Amino acid sequence: MPEGPNLHLHRHGDGPAVLWLHGYTMDSTTWQPLWERLPGWTHIGVDLPGHGRSAPLTPGLTLPALAGQLAELAKETGARRAVALSFGSMSALQLAVQEPSLLDRLVLAAPTLAGTPNEDSARVRYQQLAMLYRMTGPGEPLADLWMQSPPDIFTGTERHPALRAALRSVVARHTWAELGNRAMDALTAHHHTADDLRRITARTLVLLGDEDMPAFTRNAELLRDTVPDCRLETLRETGHLPLLERPEECAPLIAAHLA
Template sequence: MTATKSLELQQIGEGLAGRDTRAEGETVLWLHGYTLDSSSFEEAWSFLPRFRHVGLDLPGHGGSARMTPGTTLRDLASRVVDVATREGALHLVALSFGTIVGLEVAMRHAKAFRTVTLAAPAIAGGPSDPEMARAYQRMSMLYRMAGRIPELVRMWLASPAWRGVETREGLRERLAEIVGRHGFEELLDRSRMSMFTGPPQSEVEIAGIDARLLILLGSNEMPAFKTCAATIERCVPRAKREELPGVEHLCILQAPEACARLIEAHLLAG
């Protein structure tokens, strides 16, 4: 794993924190996975030195404020676009959980970004992995019974979402450190997660996306995410799909060099 200097957390929007490489070049806005934060992308950024990278901590994650009940996915997409406008971001990259927000942005704000990259994409109201659903249920039960105890983090890191991270030296330990800072309060109050899960994103709406779209997927990805990727690729006229051999769910984190090459080509072509 390439050694990277951790970037300082800063406020980049109302109630929103993140990290900024402050490099020269066009600006790319990044959205992370569930229970992670913007620091999870720092190694991937080191392989994309031609660009400035701004990583946003999603609500309830990292340094950003808690998720507010009643806030919708559309509201969150608008906040992301506001940050992008202030920062001058021309490109959007999202991973896993963050792709639901990225997809909403691409659907509702057609001119906000020149290119969009969705890695391990999910769709609000779309297919879900049964094993992951069981993991969420077990975690919710444990949180209600015992609160936020270390076993909760261990249980989450044992779920299928994290398969493959052990193949990259130091990655599992680094991600476990980030997850260890997450509060998991959304497990007790599911309304706090509503902004990430609804309303459902329909194929008709997805088909209206006009941005140049790159889909990144590990060849060993969970079937539900492969189905989501296939749906997006089929619906979006300017979508291109790239599969990474031997890679699991968190493809940008497990294979940052390979993903960076594909992302760079996509950004430069945009």
């Protein structure tokens, strides 16, 4: 399986290729419950820079540059479909805007648009994480702080103790190096405009938890109203991580959309 210079790939299954982009502080191992419910595809999980087994996030890496790396992966693997969650959806959106001819189908859960207002509680928590990182370095205390509410990123996992424990193990492995070198600054400096979103030609499905934070509800509605071919599905009693919280409900929706 080809890999970019900085990106580790996790492959599962056989069939047409689908790229999967995970959320912040996670990695491709989180997709396994969904992949097992979606036979007939080659699922290609991309560990984003600074996550999982990929190379560290380099200061100065921009969102268009990262989308360029993903475009090369799409070409090399033949993937014309992508599924992305939260932070990963920002990169998937940029790929669909920047290289519209590469993707036929796009699934975005808890969509993140570059340059749009985030939850104030998320900004405060990130500042707290940076302070704790300077005092203690990486490890379980940062994972526990990150998974506290507010912000309500992991609140929905409280209904699913096994999932929450598994995610804590993944988050506890995160290096948090971006807190020390501010490598996220250039990556998040981009801005997605309405004109950008109108460039997307992929048929798009947006999945939203009915208990997600207001910023992501606004993003989902903006995509529904702006992307030329976009449908929004809302899952009941679901928080910010619908693909992980409700794999049994999301899998049929994704399967029908990717087909």
